[in-house]
Amino acid sequence: MRQIGGTIMIQKPKGTRDLLPDESYKWQEVEEKVKRVLNSYNFKEIRVPVFEYTELFQRGVGETTDVVQKEMYTFEDKGGRSITLRPEGTAGVVRAYLENGMGSMPSPVKLWYNMGMYRYENVQKGRLREFHQIGAELIGSKSYLADVDIILMANEIFKVLNIPNIELNINSIGCPKCRAEYQKILREFIGRNLEEYCDTCKTRFEKNPMRILDCKEKRCKELNQGAPMMIDYLCDECSEHFENVKSMLKKVNVDFKIDSSIVRGLDYYTKTVFEFVDGKTGLTVLGGGRYDGLVEEFGGTSTPAVGFATGVERLMEMYNENNENKLDKMPDLYILSSGEEENIKSLELSQGLRKYSFIIEKDIFERSFKSQMKYADKIGARFLLVIGENEIKSKSAKIKNMKTGEEKEINLTCEDIKNIIIEK
Secondary structure (H helix, E strand, O other): OOOEEOOOEEEOOOOOOOOHHHHHHHHHHHHHHHHHHHOOOOOOOOOOOEEEHHHHHHHHOHHHHHHHHHHHEEEEEEOOEEEEEEOHHHHHHHHHHHHOOOHHHHOOOEEEEEEEEEEOOOOOEEOEEEEEEEEEEEEOOOHHHHHHHHHHHHHHHHOOOOOOOEEEEEEEOOOHHHHHHHHHHHHHHHHOOHHOOOHHHHHHHHHHHHHHHHHOOOOHHHOOOOOOOHHOOOOOOHHHHHHHHHHHHOOOOOOOOOOOOOOOOOOOOEEEEEEEEEEEOOEEEEEEEOOOOHHOOOOOOOOEEEEEEEEEEHHHHHHHHHOOOOOOOOEEEEEEEEOOHHHHHHHHHHHHOOOOOOOEEEEEOOOOOOHHHHHHOOOOOOOEEEEEEEHHHOOOOEEEOOOOEEEEEEEEOOOHHHHHHHHO
């Protein structure tokens, strides 16, 4: 809050932002392009609640993750129930999949979402406490081909948005079977210097030592250098799955690098994990992977799944850097009028022309002709139509192209006006 004169002005909370009209149209443009890609792979949109019971994220995301331990917005509602604003999308989507019996639908079930998320994080460039994610979840297929499809779909998003210098990094973090053996070896490595790790890492040592590899503390990163890699301890099934993913990506000419440090920040991941990284900054723009145990964790039958999510804020930064910022769509026509009969005609024409999806503006201030002319110019109207007493009598008027100055005499009908606007 800040004080203006004697009045205290309420401001937005830290870590949030206002998306104003001169930006929102760019978001709509990007969201529409991404939506077309998702639809082309036959994914359908799903929308889930902005808050869920806290247990959903504790069980799904994982109690040892930074998200659950440090970042969630959790509170008790008036009934004493623990509620959390969604910090990510997958857990809520899988809950909805189970609760609504979507397992009986033809498999795989392909879902996408575009939703606001909430995490109590350190506010910095590209990282807010209220942020937005576009994500996709493919539920029902255990084949490596599903992994490849998800990766190809994500790759296509960067192509249609004309975002270059994106690098694909992939890894496998195995399954519970091979991960148990790996965790014994990892504990041996970390245990030698456990006292030097941060307090959070110490609490993760017994429950999930792999989370220690994801720690952002400088000292912990240094201690993790030379740690054994999960990829070297994969069981035969996980190894074959990963080899098939790599082989198919090569066959369809998708470049990638193996990055054994990728574990992703959420506990539900298994086998394939991947990140699309900005080659210039090294920042992850889109990440995802397979999560074969999550449906079962939530009480369903064992059901494989794979998906991804991308932060829209970061995506928009990259889109704006690599694409010309077009002007927002300007009004197609401004109808200038004054007087009761003239205003009635203006209203009739406005309503009729809007049915053709034209953007129509007209006077609602009862301004003078001169003021209306100035306003039409300021808002960048493409055409100007003046309706006065003479125009009402003759049932005709002149329509002016504001860019060229050219004027044409037309009948005062929606059809004639429509043809002029389309023609230009």
